[in-house]
Amino acid sequence: MSSILRINLSTGRISEEEISQDIRQKFVGGRGLGVKIVFEEVDPLTSPLSADNKIVLAVGPMTGAAAPTAGRYEVVSKSPLTGTISDGNSGGYFGPMLKALGYEAVVLEGKSKDPIYIWAHRGDVEIRDASFVWGKNINETTEKLLGNTEKKAKVACIGPAGERRVRLACIMNDNHRAVGRGGLGAVWGSKNLKAVVVLGSENTSIADEDRFMRAVKSCRMTLDKNPYTKDSLKILGTPVLVSVMANVGILAARNFQEGHFEEVDGIRGEKYLERIFVKPYTCFGCPISCGRLTRVDGELGGGPEYETLWAFGPECGVSDLEGIVKANNLCNSLGLDTISTGSSIGCAMELSERGYLDEKIEFGDSEKMIELVRKIGMNEGIGREIGEGSKRLAERYEHPEIAMQVKGLELPGYDPRGVQGQALAYATSNRGGCHMRAYLIGPEILKVPAGVDRFKTEGKPGIVRLLQDTAAAVDCLILCRFTSLALNIEQYAELLTATTGVEYSPEEFKKVGERVWNLERLYNNRAGFKREDDLLPRRFLEVPLETGNSRGRVVKLEKMLEEYYEERGWTEKGEPKEGLLKELGIWELAH
Amino acid sequence: MATIMESILKVEQRTKEIKISPEELAKLIDHTKLSPYKSTKSMKGLCNEAKAYHFCSVCINPYWTSFCAEELKGTDVKIATVVGFPFGQTTSKAKALETEGAIKEGANEIDMVMNVAAFKDRNFDFVVEDIKAVVEATGGNPLKVIIETGYLTYEEISQASKLVKEAGADFVKNSTGYGPFGATIPHVFLMREAVGPNFGVKAAGGIDEFRDALRMIAAGANRIGASSGIRIIDSYRWAKHSDWLIEEIPCRLCPSRKATFKSMPKKIFQYYKLKCVDCPYRRFNRFYE
Numbered sequence: 001m002s003s004i005l006r007i008n009l010s011t012g013r014i015s016e017e018e019i020s021q022d023i024r025q026k027f028v029g030g031r032g033l034g035v036k037i038v039f040e041e042v043d044p045l046t047s048p049l050s051a052d053n054k055i056v057l058a059v060g061p062m063t064g065a066a067a068p069t070a071g072r073y074e075v076v077s078k079s080p081l082t083g084t085i086s087d088g089n090s091g092g093y094f095g096p097m098l099k100a101l102g103y104e105a106v107v108l109e110g111k112s113k114d115p116i117y118i119w120a121h122r123g124d125v126e127i128r129d130a131s132f133v134w135g136k137n138i139n140e141t142t143e144k145l146l147g148n149t150e151k152k153a154k155v156a157c158i159g160p161a162g163e164r165r166v167r168l169a170c171i172m173n174d175n176h177r178a179v180g181r182g183g184l185g186a187v188w189g190s191k192n193l194k195a196v197v198v199l200g201s202e203n204t205s206i207a208d209e210d211r212f213m214r215a216v217k218s219c220r221m222t223l224d225k226n227p228y229t230k231d232s233l234k235i236l237g238t239p240v241l242v243s244v245m246a247n248v249g250i251l252a253a254r255n256f257q258e259g260h261f262e263e264v265d266g267i268r269g270e271k272y273l274e275r276i277f278v279k280p281y282t283c284f285g286c287p288i289s290c291g292r293l294t295r296v297d298g299e300l301g302g303g304p305e306y307e308t309l310w311a312f313g314p315e316c317g318v319s320d321l322e323g324i325v326k327a328n329n330l331c332n333s334l335g336l337d338t339i340s341t342g343s344s345i346g347c348a349m350e351l352s353e354r355g356y357l358d359e360k361i362e363f364g365d366s367e368k369m370i371e372l373v374r375k376i377g378m379n380e381g382i383g384r385e386i387g388e389g390s391k392r393l394a395e396r397y398e399h400p401e402i403a404m405q406v407k408g409l410e411l412p413g414y415d416p417r418g419v420q421g422q423a424l425a426y427a428t429s430n431r432g433g434c435h436m437r438a439y440l441i442g443p444e445i446l447k448v449p450a451g452v453d454r455f456k457t458e459g460k461p462g463i464v465r466l467l468q469d470t471a472a473a474v475d476c477l478i479l480c481r482f483t484s485l486a487l488n489i490e491q492y493a494e495l496l497t498a499t500t501g502v503e504y505s506p507e508e509f510k511k512v513g514e515r516v517w518n519l520e521r522l523y524n525n526r527a528g529f530k531r532e533d534d535l536l537p538r539r540f541l542e543v544p545l546e547t548g549n550s551r552g553r554v555v556k557l558e559k560m561l562e563e564y565y566e567e568r569g570w571t572e573k574g575e576p577k578e579g580l581l582k583e584l585g586i587w588e589l590a591h
Numbered sequence: 592m593a594t595i596m597e598s599i600l601k602v603e604q605r606t607k608e609i610k611i612s613p614e615e616l617a618k619l620i621d622h623t624k625l626s627p628y629k630s631t632k633s634m635k636g637l638c639n640e641a642k643a644y645h646f647c648s649v650c651i652n653p654y655w656t657s658f659c660a661e662e663l664k665g666t667d668v669k670i671a672t673v674v675g676f677p678f679g680q681t682t683s684k685a686k687a688l689e690t691e692g693a694i695k696e697g698a699n700e701i702d703m704v705m706n707v708a709a710f711k712d713r714n715f716d717f718v719v720e721d722i723k724a725v726v727e728a729t730g731g732n733p734l735k736v737i738i739e740t741g742y743l744t745y746e747e748i749s750q751a752s753k754l755v756k757e758a759g760a761d762f763v764k765n766s767t768g769y770g771p772f773g774a775t776i777p778h779v780f781l782m783r784e785a786v787g788p789n790f791g792v793k794a795a796g797g798i799d800e801f802r803d804a805l806r807m808i809a810a811g812a813n814r815i816g817a818s819s820g821i822r823i824i825d826s827y828r829w830a831k832h833s834d835w836l837i838e839e840i841p842c843r844l845c846p847s848r849k850a851t852f853k854s855m856p857k858k859i860f861q862y863y864k865l866k867c868v869d870c871p872y873r874r875f876n877r878f879y880e
Contacts, residue, residue, distance in 0.1 A: 221643065221821065227819075448822075449801075453843075
């Protein structure tokens with residue numbers, strides 16, 4: 001039997017609810033279950049930092065089992081950075097321990113008067129005073145909470161940034177794994193929720209063990225034969241992407257003013273290996289091991305990953321690898337999303353360079369960058385303004401065109417001018433400028449599952465839709481999205497079927513994702529998002545790149561967008577049609 | 592003969608029309624592992640993969656023939672052993688001996704390398720005799736002959752393919768994977784044109800995903816050599832969920848664009864590059880749109 005644990009932080013009431021078979025079948029778990037709960041329970045017009053917003057922590061049906069990478073958990077809420085429904089998932093070891101409590105999801109609602117943390121262990125749930133860790137960084141918080149509970153427990157918590165409701169704040173677990181995007185750490189902070197500490201003992205139940213193990217074996221064989229999951233990510237981690245993106249001219253530099261970074265040699269994966277690498281870090285059940293433990297000036301830290309290397313590197317004009325690592329460690333310590341933090345600093349640098357911002361912040365100045373990270377996390381001085389995210393920052397200085405964001409979320413490290421499909425994926429992403437809603441870099445650059453011409457727009461809307469739906473479905477399982485570089489829809493559907501005992505065809509599996517995608521879209525529409533918000537910054541549409549192997553290119557968005565809406569079965573305004581909602585079985589839920 | 596670009600455009604069109612299931616595609620693949628440093632564990636893995644995916648064969652170095660034959664006993668997966676690999680510069684006698692040994696140890700098919708040096712010297716009699724020596728040693732088992740197209744002009748590819756057929760082999764194959772080019776559409780297309788419809792054409796080298804494999808089939812190949820067989824089949828299962836066959840700019844598929852000074856003889860490099868000059872489709876060969 002699967003159930004939800006509900007904790008009201010205002011009243012202290014703790015209750016359990018059953019999840020119906022119909023809901024489980026339609027939404028599976030993870031992102032799907034979380035989105036369904038937020039859709040039903042959080043008014044789209046709710047202020048994200050008010051007591052009316054809710055936080056859902058969810059796991060998937062196979063979390064904690066032997067499926068590759070089945071150790072993730074999902075957090076869903078309304079984002080204070082974008083105003084959209086938002087979610088993120090994270091690896092490490094917190095997810096399986098959360099699953100072992102025996103719940104599919106934990107819903108946190110209301111607001112506590114004082115700082116608290118949740119201690120959930122072996123059938124018991126307590127709301128405890130967190131004043132002794134309030135103000136502490138992630139590592140200190142984790143250590144002290146484990147000292148006050150049990151060493152074997154796992155901790156997800158916020159740092160000083162989340163406490164101060166910085167819109168770039170994230171949730172950290174296992175010290176350096178993050179639910180990074182969308183400022184969900186600020187939602188925790190707004191509820192005075194410092195941490196969730198879990199220690200469970202239940203095993204994940206699998207409906208058909210033999211079939212499940214056959215499916216797992218097939219997946220492992222595929223992962224073991226794929227050049228990315230077998231070699232590149234294992235040996236160099238995600239920093240392997242630095243050279244790849246540099247070669248094709250989409251390693252965006254200096255707040256996306258260029259697609260080529262002339263000092264890239266200093267931050268390539270190979271340099272990373274030579275200078276800062278200590279050993280790989282492996283999340284629960286992962287055969288890929290893309291995580292990196294690094295050391296600079298004697299300090300051991302997790303990462304930086306590719307996106308962080310880019311955000312504090314080329315994006316800020318910085319090639320000082322040690323400086324990037326320090327900025328990354330500081331983000332991990334304060335609880336900040338590295339992509340949005342780096343990119344917002346890049347935005348501030350351009351504002352300053354153009355004379356729109358009085359404070360002198362120069363591209364390439366890594367010391368200043370590190371100082372700004374601290375100020376953002378502590379919500380001090382200019383950090384208070386940058387910590388609002390690039391959109392609000394650039395608007396404050398009356399130059400919104402300088403913010404490289406979609407729907408308020410800072411873009412990651414792939415310049416869309418050199419990858420038309422990824423550009424469309426950014427523009428239509430339900431949580432804003434994000435590469436994880438659909439990783440078109442796969443087909444357009446890495447040739448997975450098949451190579452497509454990155455400069456062409458023809459056919460891209462169909463591929464974007466497919467990858468968005470599949471990604472959403474994988475987030476319901478929840479498996480790491482790196483598996484999608486190798487696995488196919490049939491393999492995911494088979495894993496799900498064997499786990500649940502409910503027969504999912506590949507088409508039905510895809511439909512799970514489509515259902516989630518449309519529900520998110522509907523929520524955003526009701527929160528006020530329109531077709532005009534499916535837009536990229538003007539720079540990408542009008543200013544061709546001047547250097548690198550994508551030079552001369554701009555994004556041709558409008559035509560792709562029209563086709564995309566048609567492909568999705570949406571109106572011209574970008575709203576899901578009645579027939580589609582009925583077909584997906586969410587018409588009643590939506591009305 | 593169709594011009595180079597015409598063959599590419601024709602094949603791109605045909606690729607869209609191919610109807611083949613993942614299982615049928617797997618049956619066309621020689622699951623290949625020819626690196627010099629692979630361990631027993633790795634070769635055992637190759638056999639297990641071939642069994643699981645029902646590939647046509649495992650394509651291996653002679654050293655591994657008996658091991659793989661044992662691993663694959665009683666399955667539908669064949670053993671294809673390479674001979675005179677990778678340069679084809681051993682003597683005919685040595686190739687024949689290698690072949691006899693491989694067959695004795697359990698090989699069902701032989702992939703031999705043509706003597707490209709003799710061919711370049713226009714010593715065609717020797718080339719044919721060299722192949723014939725191996726044909727005899729196969730004892731009736733299928734023989735594929737690698738002509739290494741990356742060292743040849745279009746005219747030579749056509750001629751070499753005809754010699755392979757004349758010598759009594761069963762397949763003409765484009766590349767060892769160690770030469771300057773992998774499989775390209777014009778080369779495979781030309782090989783098929785040269786040998787006609789009732790002869791084997793194997794495309795090998797650089798076939799990493801299903802689009803590459805489908806293109807080669809559309810160009811005329813009826814066997815695919817690939818070390819990425821699993822990736823090809825697994826990725827092919829995505830094909831039915833969206834249209835992945837977005838047209839490429841044809842020059843990206845042309846050997847002239849792929850030719851690099853570093854990896855090939857200077858004359859051949861010039862030959863391919865100069866083809867661009869007279870190509871009626873050269874307007875496509877640009878970076879900017």
